[in-house]
Amino acid sequence: QVRLVESGGGLVQAGGSLRLSCTPSGRDFSRHTIGWFRRAPEKERELVASTTWSGGTTYYLDSVKGRFTISGDIAKNTVYLQMNSLEPEDTAIYYCAAAFAGRYEYFGQGTQVAVSS
Numbered sequence: 001q002v003r004l005v006e007s008g009g010g011l012v013q014a015g016g017s018l019r020l021s022c023t024p025s026g027r028d029f030s031r032h033t034i035g036w037f038r039r040a041p042e043k044e045r046e047l048v049a050s051t052t053w054s055g056g057t058t059y060y061l062d063s064v065k066g067r068f069t070i071s072g073d074i075a076k077n078t079v080y081l082q083m084n085s086l087e088p089e090d091t092a093i094y095y096c097a098a099a100f101a102g103r104y105e106y107f108g109q110g111t112q113v114a115v116s117s
Contacts, residue, residue, distance in 0.1 A: 002026035009111030022096030038092035
């Protein structure tokens with residue numbers, strides 16, 4: 001059974017930091033791109049960041065560039081999203097997802113991030 005399990009969400013004040021973790025299982029994901037999406041209330045889901053396991057190819061949403069860092073540790077089979085200088089606008093449910101050939105085919109259940117002003 002394929003699973004992507006997220007952890008690390010929570011409530012933080014503006015300017016604070018959180019680190020999200022994503023651990024995929026159930027198949028070989030070494031050739032997949034791992035991404036973090038978020039969905040805020042009454043907004044469309046958006047891709048926040050993505051990476052290959054080697055880190056050779058990364059993507060960041062413009063609004064998080066310079067504040068968020070995505071990285072993968074293949075030895076631990078975990079992808080991290082380090083989020084610094086958090087803003088209330090970052091409040092959302094964050095989902096880990098896995099893509100092959102550009103198509104996201106697996107999603108986790110999500111973890112809530114809430115940033116208070």
